[in-house]
Amino acid sequence: MSAAPPIMAVQNVVKRFGGFTALNDVTTSFAAGRLTSVIGPNGAGKSTFFNVLSGSFPPTEGRVFFNGTDITGTPQHKLAHMGIAKSFQITSLFPKLTVQENVRIAAQAMRSRFGLWQPRSALNLSDAVEALLLRVGLQDRRHESVDTLAHGQQRSLEIAVALACEPKLLLLDEPTAGMSPEEAREMMDLILKLNAERTVILVEHRMKLVMGISDRIVVLHHGTLLAEGTADDIRRHDEVKRVYLGQSV
Amino acid sequence: MESNTRPAATAKAGPMGGLVAVIARHRVLAALVVLAALPFVTPYEALAVNILIFGLYAMGFNLIFGYAGMLSFGHAALFGLGAYGCGVSIAKFAIPWFLALPIGIAVAGIGSVVIGWFAIRSRGIYFAMITLALSQVVYYSAYQWVSLTGGEDGLRGVNVPAIDVFGLHFDMLDPLVKYYVLYALAAVAIALFSRILHSPYGAVLEAIRENETRALACGYDVARTRWLAFILSGVFSGFAGALYAIHLSVVPIETLNYFNSAEVLMITLLGGMGTFFGAFVGAYVYIMLQDVMTVVTVHWQLVVGILFVVLILFFPRGIWGSLLKWVRA
Numbered sequence: 001m002s003a004a005p006p007i008m009a010v011q012n013v014v015k016r017f018g019g020f021t022a023l024n025d026v027t028t029s030f031a032a033g034r035l036t037s038v039i040g041p042n043g044a045g046k047s048t049f050f051n052v053l054s055g056s057f058p059p060t061e062g063r064v065f066f067n068g069t070d071i072t073g074t075p076q077h078k079l080a081h082m083g084i085a086k087s088f089q090i091t092s093l094f095p096k097l098t099v100q101e102n103v104r105i106a107a108q109a110m111r112s113r114f115g116l117w118q119p120r121s122a123l124n125l126s127d128a129v130e131a132l133l134l135r136v137g138l139q140d141r142r143h144e145s146v147d148t149l150a151h152g153q154q155r156s157l158e159i160a161v162a163l164a165c166e167p168k169l170l171l172l173d174e175p176t177a178g179m180s181p182e183e184a185r186e187m188m189d190l191i192l193k194l195n196a197e198r199t200v201i202l203v204e205h206r207m208k209l210v211m212g213i214s215d216r217i218v219v220l221h222h223g224t225l226l227a228e229g230t231a232d233d234i235r236r237h238d239e240v241k242r243v244y245l246g247q248s249v
Numbered sequence: 250m251e252s253n254t255r256p257a258a259t260a261k262a263g264p265m266g267g268l269v270a271v272i273a274r275h276r277v278l279a280a281l282v283v284l285a286a287l288p289f290v291t292p293y294e295a296l297a298v299n300i301l302i303f304g305l306y307a308m309g310f311n312l313i314f315g316y317a318g319m320l321s322f323g324h325a326a327l328f329g330l331g332a333y334g335c336g337v338s339i340a341k342f343a344i345p346w347f348l349a350l351p352i353g354i355a356v357a358g359i360g361s362v363v364i365g366w367f368a369i370r371s372r373g374i375y376f377a378m379i380t381l382a383l384s385q386v387v388y389y390s391a392y393q394w395v396s397l398t399g400g401e402d403g404l405r406g407v408n409v410p411a412i413d414v415f416g417l418h419f420d421m422l423d424p425l426v427k428y429y430v431l432y433a434l435a436a437v438a439i440a441l442f443s444r445i446l447h448s449p450y451g452a453v454l455e456a457i458r459e460n461e462t463r464a465l466a467c468g469y470d471v472a473r474t475r476w477l478a479f480i481l482s483g484v485f486s487g488f489a490g491a492l493y494a495i496h497l498s499v500v501p502i503e504t505l506n507y508f509n510s511a512e513v514l515m516i517t518l519l520g521g522m523g524t525f526f527g528a529f530v531g532a533y534v535y536i537m538l539q540d541v542m543t544v545v546t547v548h549w550q551l552v553v554g555i556l557f558v559v560l561i562l563f564f565p566r567g568i569w570g571s572l573l574k575w576v577r578a
Contacts, residue, residue, distance in 0.1 A: 094455075095459060104452075105467070106467045109467045109469055115448050116450050117448060119448065161467070165468055
């Protein structure tokens with residue numbers, strides 16, 4: 001496969017909610033610098049898998065590794081400082097603050113811990129904020145408050161906020177959720193560009209969107225790892241065809 | 250402009266909004282100008298001192314309640330610890346006032362470190378209940394430890410008849426002089442408080458209140474940020490308590506009573522939670538109302554209660570908060 005060492009790996013991960021097993025013995029790894037998509041039909045365990053990767057909750061069994069370090073159960077805020085950022089499936093921003101302030105506060109997390117006496121502007125984050133706004137094309141909306149933005153723009157801001165911690169690994173949970181096909185294509189272009197500088201793991205419900213851009217695809221079904229490989233491998237995979245019955249893969 | 254507390258709102262402002270923006274930019278100065286005139290808009294000076302002290306107390310409470318979004322029902326303990334810390338130092342150990350004040354603040358600080366450590370792990374109603382329970386522990390401890398605190402009778406003999414600084418003599422028995430001495434001390438606290446709100450830490454507090462999950466994902470240690478907010482809030486409340494001890498010359502046990510926790514909540518809600526001036530507006534209205542109504546009826550709390558219900562129903566932002574909204578709309 002690839003020569004690069006894995007940036008992230010999961011080993012025999014099991015996640016149970018009461019009697020329900022959402023993830024059952026999943027083992028896989030993600031190569032650094034690549035764009036990997038995690039796909040699967042509804043209820044496949046994609047979101048649970050995403051939450052285990054991003055540290056929202058620890059797995060019931062098994063271990064999660066980041067750059068060779070065991071990060072199972074590490075508090076979320078520490079993961080951000082290690083270089084793992086995420087965007088949420090349901091837009092999660094600071095709704096009453098402006099676009100600019102959303103990005104600024106996210107960027108600030110990497111600079112100071114508890115600065116009590118200097119003013120906020122003393123941190124000199126404007127260049128970083130400017131670059132991030134340009135990156136996602138929101139520079140003209142900077143003074144607007146988040147709740148006045150269109151859905152697609154909120155999704156873009158979500159990416160900018162995630163990028164603000166200068167992550168080595170970007171985890172995206174259905175970044176195109178609720179987007180028009182047009183917006184979704186633009187988002188995929190953006191994700192490809194972001195992938196040029198960092199590893200991206202993308203959870204996506206719509207299979208067609210990710211087929212063209214992913215280096216590797218992981219297919220989950222009923223909480224187990226059904227298949228993994230290149231887009232061509234997945235297209236030819238009999239089990240995947242059966243699971244996605246009726247859809248042209 | 251990026252450093253403003255409410256950047257979204259200042260963008261769209263009419264002529265009145267422009268005035269509000271100017272006041273917001275110089276909020277410490279504005280607060281100090283208004284407070285300087287306070288003894289002349291109250292029936293007597295001692296009332297102005299009460300408004301100043303309870304405004305300060307509500308300002309501290311507002312940090313955890315309005316800015317961090319957590320309802321503490323135990324701030325009487327922090328206010329009271331400040332009052333007893335300062336009062337006991339003066340009355341029992343004859344420590345000069347300028348050392349007794351920081352001792353009071355430190356005692357309240359230690360109290361908030363401990364209470365905060367336990368309470369910060371819980372949310373919502375549980376946070377309110379734990380802070381209430383722990384403040385009751387402080388209340389009964391002071392109640393029992395008669396030799397130190399005077400118990401039920403309160404602590405007597407917190408006498409600071411005069412203050413001499415830089416060769417100047419201030420007669421604390423003159424109510425107007427006392428007001429301006431306490432005002433000068435409060436000014437330092439108000440300036441510090443504004444600075445904290447303006448700091449990167451203040452921005453994090455707002456962010457956590459807006460969206461805790463996102464703040465965590467951004468890399469903020471939410472639990473520690475909240476703990477620090479509780480401690481800072483306690484330090485300001487304790488400072489108000491310490492001034493209260495000097496003001497009254499006694500520390501009544503009621504300072505530690507849970508009713509005192511409820512009062513600061515009422516004051517903050519009346520004025521407007523999460524607003525800089527709300528604490529003092531609320532203190533003014535509450536204490537003036539109490540003063541006027543006690544003359545008319547012994548059931549003054551009934552009147553305050555009705556006003557409170559009306560405000561919560563129709564003006565949940567409080568007096569200052571509603572005014573701001575009206576001006577900016």
